[in-house]
Amino acid sequence: MRTATPMQEADFFKLSTSTALMLLVGFYGLTFLLSLLIGKKKENVDGYMVSNNAIGFGLSAASMIATWIWAASFYASATSGYRYGLSGPLHYGLWGALMILFIYPFGRRFRQLAPKAHTLAEVIQARHGTSSQLIMAVSNLIGSCISLMVNFTAAGALVSILSPLSFIQGVLIAGLGVLSYTLWSGFRASVMTDFAQLIAMILAAVVIIPLIFFNAGGTDMLMANLGNLSDQQSDFFSTKAILEQGAPYFVAVLAYAIGNQTIAQRLFAVREDLIKSTFLTATIGYGAVVIGLGMLGLLALLVGLDPIDGNMNNIIPQMASTYLPPFGIALFFILVVGSLSSTADSDLSALSAIVMTDVYGKNLARGKPDPKRMLWWGRVTMVVATMLGVIFASLRLDILVMLVFVGALWGAIVFPVIVSFYWNRVSNKAFTWAVVAAVALFATARFELVPLVGAVGVFFELCASVGLGVVVGLMTFAFFSRNIAIAMGVAAALVSMPYTVGFLRDYVVLLSSLTAYGVSASVCVAISLRSNERFDFDLLAERVTSFHQDDEPVAKNRGRASTGGGRLAAARA
Amino acid sequence: MNGFFMTAYILLWPVASAAVLLALIVALVRDMRAARKDGNSMI
Numbered sequence: 001m002r003t004a005t006p007m008q009e010a011d012f013f014k015l016s017t018s019t020a021l022m023l024l025v026g027f028y029g030l031t032f033l034l035s036l037l038i039g040k041k042k043e044n045v046d047g048y049m050v051s052n053n054a055i056g057f058g059l060s061a062a063s064m065i066a067t068w069i070w071a072a073s074f075y076a077s078a079t080s081g082y083r084y085g086l087s088g089p090l091h092y093g094l095w096g097a098l099m100i101l102f103i104y105p106f107g108r109r110f111r112q113l114a115p116k117a118h119t120l121a122e123v124i125q126a127r128h129g130t131s132s133q134l135i136m137a138v139s140n141l142i143g144s145c146i147s148l149m150v151n152f153t154a155a156g157a158l159v160s161i162l163s164p165l166s167f168i169q170g171v172l173i174a175g176l177g178v179l180s181y182t183l184w185s186g187f188r189a190s191v192m193t194d195f196a197q198l199i200a201m202i203l204a205a206v207v208i209i210p211l212i213f214f215n216a217g218g219t220d221m222l223m224a225n226l227g228n229l230s231d232q233q234s235d236f237f238s239t240k241a242i243l244e245q246g247a248p249y250f251v252a253v254l255a256y257a258i259g260n261q262t263i264a265q266r267l268f269a270v271r272e273d274l275i276k277s278t279f280l281t282a283t284i285g286y287g288a289v290v291i292g293l294g295m296l297g298l299l300a301l302l303v304g305l306d307p308i309d310g311n312m313n314n315i316i317p318q319m320a321s322t323y324l325p326p327f328g329i330a331l332f333f334i335l336v337v338g339s340l341s342s343t344a345d346s347d348l349s350a351l352s353a354i355v356m357t358d359v360y361g362k363n364l365a366r367g368k369p370d371p372k373r374m375l376w377w378g379r380v381t382m383v384v385a386t387m388l389g390v391i392f393a394s395l396r397l398d399i400l401v402m403l404v405f406v407g408a409l410w411g412a413i414v415f416p417v418i419v420s421f422y423w424n425r426v427s428n429k430a431f432t433w434a435v436v437a438a439v440a441l442f443a444t445a446r447f448e449l450v451p452l453v454g455a456v457g458v459f460f461e462l463c464a465s466v467g468l469g470v471v472v473g474l475m476t477f478a479f480f481s482r483n484i485a486i487a488m489g490v491a492a493a494l495v496s497m498p499y500t501v502g503f504l505r506d507y508v509v510l511l512s513s514l515t516a517y518g519v520s521a522s523v524c525v526a527i528s529l530r531s532n533e534r535f536d537f538d539l540l541a542e543r544v545t546s547f548h549q550d551d552e553p554v555a556k557n558r559g560r561a562s563t564g565g566g567r568l569a570a571a572r573a
Numbered sequence: 574m575n576g577f578f579m580t581a582y583i584l585l586w587p588v589a590s591a592a593v594l595l596a597l598i599v600a601l602v603r604d605m606r607a608a609r610k611d612g613n614s615m616i
Binding site for chain 1: 580589590598599615616
């Protein structure tokens with residue numbers, strides 16, 4: 001057993017070129033062979049996007065976990081453990097896990113209203129019309145493109161750190177590898193391979209975490225070094241950890257779940273009676289793996305590790321290099337490649353579904369989609385998206401600004417999206433203006449376009465208080481009645497106001513995120529209350545149907561179903 | 574802080590991960606059997 005020593009001067013252990021190539025080729029080769037098991041000469045467009053709408057519990061839960069664990073999950077969770085100590089990993093992994101939990105009641109509602117949907121934007125179009133659909137589709141497209149780029153970047157970084165191969169070589173191998181097994185069968189291949197990738201990831205995590213713990217000195221090391229933690233780091237209820245990590249992430253959880261097509265796709269693919277068990281299991285699985293790997297950050301803090309170049313993303317590779325034997329490092333390599341690949345293939349499937357349904361099916365095809373043409377659009381989308389992902393990853397762009405923007409867009413659409421499927425007065429105008437106003441005020445606060453002082457600061461803090469009420473209300477509404485949710489939301493907003501005013505302006509990330517929720521909800525409710533529109537939710541199932549029936553385009557049937565649907569039906573065509 | 578508690582806090586997560594993995598594998602095997610019996614495709 002190696003002893004715990006400070007590692008400032010430690011170099012990364014490197015796998016040989018042949019070992020790294022063998023691992024990568026073996027991983028992507030096996031995944032490709034696996035995808036051949038389900039390949040069909042003639043793919044069905046609906047199957048390409050959401051399988052058979054009846055995937056079983058094991059595959060769907062595994063796919064949900066594998067998709068939501070991406071390379072950044074490990075690094076961010078470990079960073080949280082390193083920065084905030086005992087509670088750090090919980091403030092990353094727990095809230096990420098709860099995201100899956102809180103979305104499932106809303107997901108069941110979406111599925112109940114539109115059982116044959118392919119994308120959430122498609123359902124939004126059937127509910128509101130094209131402008132709302134485009135807001136949703138564009139936010140999904142940008143989000144998935146960024147996710148793809150981040151995952152390819154992580155592949156390049158991993159390969160360049162742990163092997164003699166270059167960053168670009170790593171990006172190219174990951175891009176080609178993921179595309180090779182996803183291109184032909186789309187979402188079906190993604191779900192199928194997710195299972196195998198998740199097995200590899202969990203087995204690796206189950207071996208790596210205890211191995212590093214005991215090699216670093218085990219319980220004796222823990223007890224000897226606990227005194228090195230600051231008061232905040234040794235406090236399970238650290239206010240610093242809550243305000244800087246937990247609360248902003250907590251606010252973002254619903255936004256991520258609503259704004260990401262990968263979740264919606266799995267929601268529409270799983271057998272309807274298995275939605276609850278699937279999402280509950282995914283909550284536990286995601287939390288366990290991500291919090292567990294976050295513990296490596298806590299261990300790094302305890303052993304006195306100093307991240308090389310001050311880069312927090314080096315924490316896990318440094319811990320692996322120092323405390324794992326070569327076999328363990330190979331496992332770690334597979335763990336990261338598995339996590340980034342399972343998310344990247346889901347992003348490709350999500351992007352293709354959005355382009356197939358929301359760009360081609362609902363707009364370019366003018367209501368008469370040709371299934372073969374639609375499939376062509378899906379596959380071309382995957383190829384183009386992979387090329388863009390590889391190019392942008394190779395450029396090593398700073399994606400922080402894009403992530404911030406997409407996060408805001410997602411935060412701004414959460415309330416309008418959810419409430420659109422419960423309240424029949426919400427109109428297209430209410431949806432669109434709510435999002436526009438929320439994004440504008442978010443940007444003002446996030447980038448401090450005006451100084452957050454005096455009356456302006458108070459204004460944003462009041463908006464943020466309302467936003468807090470909205471978040472609490474929505475989360476309550478997931479499991480309780482509307483009246484309880486409204487009462488909880490109002491109470492949370494009122495109780496928080498004395499604490500937020502004069503205080504929250506120092507936490508701009510949290511302030512701006514909550515502002516997006518508060519403004520979108522306020523504008524949406526205000527415009528909806530003045531609306532005379534009363535939407536019949538039964539129309540959604542009529543308007544959102546399969547594209548492919550016995551090799552015949554279903555446009556004729558779909559056209560008949562929407563006859564008489566008024567303005568919204570016209571918007572759909 | 575108690576050493577046993579701290580050790581359990583760190584090692585609890587891989588144990589929970591393994592339990593989830595086991596549950597998923599069992600569910601997959603059941604689904605495969607059911608699909609084979611009914612002649613349906615799983616995906």
